[in-house]
Amino acid sequence: MNIVNILEEIEKVDGEIYERLSPRRNAMKDFYNIGKKISLAALPLAMGSMFQKAYGQTNPSTVNDVLGFALALEYLEWNYYNHALTLANATYIPDGAPRAAITTIRNHERAHVDLLKGALGITGADGYVYADFDFTASGGFADVDTNYQTFLKVALAFEDTGVRAYKGQAPILKGNAVLTTALQIHSVEARHASHLRQMVAANVTGASGLKPWIAYAANGNDTGIAAVNAVYDGEQNTTQAGIQITGINGTSVSQSQAAECFDEFLTGAAVKNIANLFIKAGKKLT
Amino acid sequence: MKNNELITQDELQEERLFNSSLGRRSFLQFAGASAAGIALMAAGCRKDRNYGDMNTGATLDFKDDFGVLNYAYALEQLEAAFYVKVASAPPSTFTTAQKAYFQDIQFHEVAHREFFKNALGTAAIGSLEVDFSSIDFTSATSVLGAAMAFEDLGVAAYNGAGVRIKSTDYLVLAGKIVSVEARHAAYIRDIISNGTFADLASLAPLGAVNASGLDGALTPDKVLAIAGKYVKTKINVINL
Known part of the structure; x- marks a missing residue:
């Protein structure tokens, strides 16, 4: 029975254990030093509390907080697509398959809004309307209302962000029936993202190589659109739970395929920073 | 490549047996459990777990996260075997782009399979024998x-299965994988039509x-009933 042995075992499967514990590195050292002296009876309690600090939510959030956060993102998406589809400019989103696809996506986002409002017991008007958003992102996407390419770029950023946002909130919903619903929304957003990536590849200048999945790029962003770097921050990761995926077990899994085959999550704070670029003052997410 | 892969896996397995690695999830369970003293002692004594038995089929024991991970491992084995076969000899009408993307998907599924194999270590079920006789690989x-x-x-x-996962880390990992599967699904559906x-209406039989x-x-249980036609190995499910 050796406490140090146990910590080493954890390190093997979780190479970041000491980083997770880093804010309490000194406490960790103390723990290490006194580990041998702690009686077996007292040890479980001490260990349990230490690992709760390392892995647990430092920022307590309730299920309703998560649903409210998700709802705000769905408002953003729905208003974006709905506005574009109702613009007078007939050539903006071409008729046929493009308009049909955007309509499908728009309808799903509305269904998500209604579902989440229902789950939160909100019966009144929408909490966000079109006027609350600035889809040009303070001029970064100035022609979003007239240029189909720009429209697709922003749409893709929203969908890939949505996928990462739901993923990041999953731990708070762990073991809750709401988690299943959130996952069912999450994979629909991923289907949207996959299709939009193909629309971007087919229509956006210089993006013909864009894959339905997020390929490796040094900074995570495989879209070539620098303005959305934050959306893809960390997607270049090829190590999962301490296991290197590139060439795993002697296979020919490439670096890009290793990055592609696991989508990364974004923290709530990172998602809010991205969403707030498109939300006007006074209505920004906090 | 295949021989190399096998050798590497054997070596890994050997190394794991030697080190008797302790899964993170089991440790966290232990750390929070009231019987943690006993569990920790077990860890200290380097006790091992083994669920896999290739001779009598595969048992998925859903009493803990190992069961869920093995369930995912089984499905990824199935998917990987399918795409390896497709990528090795794609239908003649596949375009160059489609061949390249099916190559990608093949390696995504292979990576998922190998990831679960390594993450499970000695708790992993054996290799499943697949039955693709219902598929015409030339069409x-x-x-x-x-x-x-x-x-x-x-x-x-x-x-x-997400709601069954007790470990935050594995829940997030499952989330990281499922969205990639959804990207695949969307891509393949778009090729078909x-x-x-x-098309969520068409997915209603799957719970959409x-x-x-x-x-x-x-x-x-419902997933395995549907997947059953592609698997020869008997899959036993307990504690569901």
Whole structure:
């Protein structure tokens, strides 16, 4: 029975254990030093509390907080697509398959809004309307209302962000029936993202190589659109739970395929920073 | 490549047995459990766990996360075997781009399979024997139809199993994988019929709810019943 042995075992499967514990590195050292002296009876309690600090939510959030956060993102998406589809400019989103696809996506986002409002017991008007958003992102996407390419770029950023946002909130919903619903929304957003990536590849200048999945790029962003770097921050990761995926077990899994085959999550704070670029003052997410 | 892969896996397995690695999840369970003293002592004594037995079929014991991970491992084995076969000899009508993307998907599924194998270590079930006799690998229609079935089912499987996962880390990992499966599903659906990437009405048998914009979600027993036609190995399910 050796406490140090146990910590080493954890390190093997979780190479970041000491980083997770880093804010309490000194406490960790103390723990290490006194580990041998702690009686077996007292040890479980001490260990349990230490690992709760390392892995647990430092920022307590309730299920309703998560649903409210998700709802705000769905408002953003729905208003974006709905506005574009109702613009007078007939050539903006071409008729046929493009308009049909955007309509499908728009309808799903509305269904998500209604579902989440229902789950939160909100019966009144929408909490966000079109006027609350600035889809040009303070001029970064100035022609979003007239240029189909720009429209697709922003749409893709929203969908890939949505996928990462739901993923990041999953731990708070762990073991809750709401988690299943959130996952069912999450994979629909991923289907949207996959299709939009193909629309971007087919229509956006210089993006013909864009894959339905997020390929490796040094900074995570495989879209070539620098303005959305934050959306893809960390997607270049090829190590999962301490296991290197590139060439795993002697296979020919490439670096890009290793990055592609696991989508990364974004923290709530990172998602809010991205969403707030498109939300006007006074209505920004906090 | 195949021989290398086998050798490497054997070596890994050997190394694992030697080190008797302790899964993170089991440790966290131990740390929080009231019987932690006993569990920790077990860890200290380097006790081992073994669920896999290739001779008597595979048992998925859903009493803990190992069961869920083995369930995912089984599905990824199935998907990987399918795409390895497709990528080795794609239907003649596949375009260059389609061949390249099916190559990607092949390696995504192989990576998922190997990831679960390594993460499970000695708790991993054995290799499943597949039965693809219902698929005509020379026909694009047959291959795409099967690929769509696998991907849509995979999404529904992860969505339905997520709530069973007790470890935060594994929950997030499952989330990281399921969205990639959904990207595959959408891509394959769009090849079959452009615009059907998220045809939720057609996914109702897998638990999707079109009116609420929800994708499929199925419990493991239902998923395994559907997947059963592609698997020769007997899969036993306990503690579901």
